Amino acid sequence: MNPESLVYTTDLYYTPTPYGHHLIVRTSATKIPIACIYSRKDNVSSHAVKPLSKLFTSSISSDHVMNFSxxxxxxxxxxxxxSNVLNFGDLLHIEASVxxxxxxxxxxxxxxxxxxxxxxxxxxxxYAIIDNYGCLRDGRSNSSSSVFKIPRIQQNKLQFYLTPFRFYKDTRNTVFISCFLKAILTEHLADKINxxxxxxxxxxxxLPVEGPEDICECCETESCEEVTKLPGKNNLHKNHSKRDLHAFANRPM
Known part of the structure; x- marks a missing residue:
């Protein structure tokens, strides 16, 4: 406990499945220290606020307003x-939210x-787990069961399963995962860059979590980035942020 936060820590132990790959392997025992940090302070109000688009646009212009996790x-x-134990062959359950x-x-x-x-x-x-504006690349591997969870439980959350791995011949047995998260208004339809x-x-x-199936075709050709170069293309995001997964980032896997 400190003046700003309540911190809970625990250790997560895991024995991943073997996987033959030139870059990553899914073998060897691992230990994941986990720290959950809860803020002891927050802002509250007894007055309701109507979600007006103009108010929204002017109010979330800075990154700190958006709370990505x-x-x-x-x-x-x-x-x-x-839990501090993962059984052999288990999947990791990862949730991104805003x-x-x-x-x-x-x-x-x-x-x-x-x-x-x-x-x-x-x-x-x-190693690219997700690339090309939302293609879960790791799921293309024959040894992986990584997929997005369908359907969404909430529009502001996105969940996916990840088959654990480690880097080949890396004695540290540590993996750091950085993700780029993006939020758009729900009124906009899913497309090749969202x-x-x-x-x-x-x-x-x-297959997409939502939207027409053809928005995923560029995942196979790895050409999704080309759509951002088209004249007049409007990126619909209101805010974005790069976030590290607490269970992996800065902690051994």
């Missing part, structure tokens, strides 16, 4: 994972998630 959840998705400033309806997307062996996201050794796509091995194709 990335958490490791329990198997039921009801709260953060507290607060709702002034009760404005927002839909959250994950543009990319990159794993590195050090906290430096620009490390020469890196999407959440998983690869279905049963159907051998990419």
């Amino acid at each position: 990335l958490r490791l959840m329990n198997a039921e998705w009801t709260g953060e994972r507290l 607060g709702l400033p002034l009760q404005v309806p927002l839909r959250l997307y994950i543009h990319n998630c990159t794993a590195t062996p050090t906290p430096d996201e620009n490390s020469t050794i890196k 999407k959440a796509c998983s690869f279905s091995k049963q159907e051998n194709r990419w």
Whole structure:
């Protein structure tokens, strides 16, 4: 306990499945120290605020207003994972979310998630978990069961399963994951740069969490970035933020 925060810590132990890959492996025992930090102070009001678009646009112009988070959840998705044991073959449950400033309806997307062996996201050794504006690339691997959870439980949350891994021949057994999160107004439809796509091995194709299926076609060609170069293309985001997953970032996996 300190004047600003209540901090809860625990250790999470895991034995991942073996995986033959030139960059990552899903083997060896791991230990994840987890720290949950809860603010002891917040602002409250007894007066209701109507979600007006003009008020929203002017009020969330700075990053600190938007409260993005990335958490490791329990198997039921009801709260953060507290157990210190993961059984062999288990999936990690990861939830990204954004607060709702002034009760404005927002839909959250994950543009990319990159794993590195050090906290430096620009490390020469890196593995793309999610790329191309929302393509869950790790799920394309034959040894992975990584997929987005469908349907969403709330528009401001996005959940996905991740098969654990570590970097090949890396004695530190530590993985850092950095994700770029983006929030847009729910009135805008999903498109090629605002999407959440998983690869279905049963159907051998990419499928979206919401929106038409063709928005995921660029995941296979890896050409989603090209749409941002089209003349007059309007990026619909109101705010975005890069966040580290507490269960992985700065903690051994």
